[in-house]
Amino acid sequence: MELTLWTYEGPPHIGAMRIASSMKGLHYVLHAPQGDTYADLLFTMIERRGSRPPVTYTTFQARDLGGDTAELVKGHISEAVERFKPEALLVGESCTAELIQDQPGSLAKGMGLNIPIVSLELPAYSKKENWGAAETFYQLIRGLLKETSQDTSRKPLRSWKEEGRRPRVNLLGPSLLGFRCRDDVLEIQKILGENGIDVNVIAPLGATPNDLKRLPNADANVCLYPEIAESACIWIERNFNIPFTQTVPIGVRATKDFLKELYSLLGMEISSSINENDKSKLPWYSKSVDSNYLTGKRVFIFGDGTHVIAAARIANEELGFEVVGIGTYSREMARKVRATAKDLGLEALITNDYLEVEEAIKESAPELVLGTQMERHSAKRLGIPCTVISTPMHVQDVPARYSPQMGWEGANVIFDDWVHPLMMGLEEHLIGMFKHDFEFTDDGHQSHLGHLGGKTDNSEDHEQGFNAKQIEPSESESGLIWTSEGETELAKIPFFVRGKVRRNTEKYARQAGCRQIDGETLLDAKAYFSA
């Protein structure tokens, strides 16, 4: 038993729903009790979908449990097939149905329906949403392609050349409730088009079961979101000899690497234009003089595996930030995130407990948090700017405008989304510095951080600045005394690094064996740590 106040991922059948809802012509019969239909609102409210998820819930109640629940399941299956006339059917169960063991998948297969039926076994008490989505996608593809894989001989790699056509690829992984998938697909399609590569099938988003049967016609698979598509890509590679890309094209450098990888998988000649830097504005914006203030900004990164790994690289290599903390809630991606962390000299935080993440943020004292909606809230409490880079989805993560994360335009979006909150942070500091100027005497001034940063403090004297009123001396937890002068000097430091400076100074004071901290100690500590 695990106490959970909030969870980054839903149960695995929500993952299956993401696949079913992303596709057309597919229906999902979910053996689940009354109440599990709440999941519809994830799609109709958060994604703002104008259609209901293609899911029939058996919504059994206590009184049904005494009777024949198997008959109930069969009734719902035949009614759903009759009403929705799907090309293929997914059949599975949610956590409670798993306990009563009706085996809805086998029941469905015994009903003599003339459509492919894929039975899903998604252990609700050990697995989570992304795993459920990946497993569903894989089982669906396997179920639909099993026969083909047996009777087609493996085709040679790179057959596009002999066939005298452009190479074509599948884009695998984009799904509903995935982060900016809708726009990533458009961006990647555009880039592939510019590189003379056609798209064979995009799945699951917008695909039909019949489209999935055409997957083997591609020369390579583009694995856009490994959380969702990696297991399917591995299976297709093994059975149809179709290779897949490992690089996720988020960030300018990753997009270049992705293209190089894809060119080489397809046996295409790598053109020098790949290395041109004018496709995205990010490199120039990052180089431009006003970006100097971005140098060494401390950033904390948390989210799903794909976006965290990509963000770490962009932060480190493209924006000149310092990554001070990194982690993920995806256990399936833990190994990869650990490797990235190691490269950065860090230890990855792998957890589903948002309070633990909040603690880690506090501990590493970042100037910017890149996280999920939950880290946005934690960061708000800590008074640190934050940008959301990953699921779980919030209605704000489905913007009306075109807003990809991938490719050249994705890099532009990322530059703006990451840098603007920092500029707001800088603004906070300036407001703090200038708040005693006559223009700023209005106490009503508040910026986005409201009570934590921008609001002028009535307790301070407005006429003569910081020193006008004595700040009270204080004693730290470890028994160190901050003199009033020490506290005053500390107060002049921008709020978003103040905590860090306080900790470092106390650490220094303990090492140096002084019990009192004044302004000089603060300067000594600063010199000591920058040396």
Next chain:
Amino acid sequence: MSGSTLLKETGPREVFCGLTSIVWLHRRMPDAFFLVVGSRTCAHLIQSAAGVMIFAEPRFGTAILEERDLAGLADAHEELDRVVKNLLKRRPEIRTLFLVGSCPSEVIKIDLSRAAERLSSQFQGQVRVLNYSGSGIETTFTQGEDGALKALVPLMPKTKKEQLLLVGTLANPVEDRLKTIFKRLGIQNIDSFPPRQSTELPSIGTGTKVLLVQPYLTDTARVLKDRGAEILKAPFPLGVEGSKHWIEAAANSFNVNKELLNSTLEPLIIRARKALKPYREKLSGKKLFLLPESQLEIPLARFLNNECGMELIEVGIPYLNREMMESELDLLPPNTRIVEGQHVEKQLDRVRGEKPDLVVCGMGLANPLEAEGISTKWSIEMVFSPIHGIDQASDLAELFARPLHRKNLITPQALKTV
């Protein structure tokens, strides 16, 4: 009973389970914590319905069952004790802990009443531990509140004094307002249940007269009766008419002078009717279809028909308790189609066929209906908004008029050159 047509329907349902009640119960009693013993699905449901992220540490959570809890490797009770102990250590401000049963905990038969008893004696003097079920196999949506209140009833101190007890969660300002009105009528001893602090339970006994504010408190009403209280028969305090009858029921029971009653209510009624008028103009003649969810459907239909002039196409309800609804059913127009239970697909077919102007439905169905050009109102809003009482009648009407008004505002019209 009036001449309504009662139909029953079975099939796939689209309703919340009783766990959802936690979303407003935790706000009513800030010193209580609701611990669901369930699965990741339960945790996900509550966080999706409640917008949990705005709380630094919410006053509800889920003890998520894991594989080893099911396989019997870990004794579920030992595990639960461990989780509760950690929770209470971290949150010393908790005074009442509700262990909330879920579908999986019911199916594997974890005895939460035993756990509650054991933990109560373990934390005696610090925290009271209670239990109820919010599982979807036994309860829908608002029935969760019924379960939670029922669990509190045995803790209510005994009294013989004559008093009026308002039962069911109300918004605080509305509660204050209703109490003020009763005081004007000379009813001095008024209390409400659930209280604003879980430890400040009202007393109960033979002198207690109960007015139900919400229509879904069947079990709670029964156990209050068992403790000697009289349940006053009345429609529910939604709209001018319902609220008037509801207040009158108490007034009659407390022998309030008729003149005082009339002179107290009359100005409120006149003012409320005046405030209702602009909404009545917008709603009158419009066709209304209510899908089952909150159990408030019948009182809402009665209000929207009788006071706002809406035409009732269908009134869907999760279940019908005739005794509880008797006074309401009497006020419904003859031949109102009431459908108990649900086959969501067939019901949506009827919605499409009847082309109503407004559908009251759950959050999962709203946008798909909007996309088909049908205006909707979320039923969950009714359990969050201050809608009870004579003074709130126009606010209640406004909730239904808004989607229609909005549709008019943004419907493209030819530009008029004046």
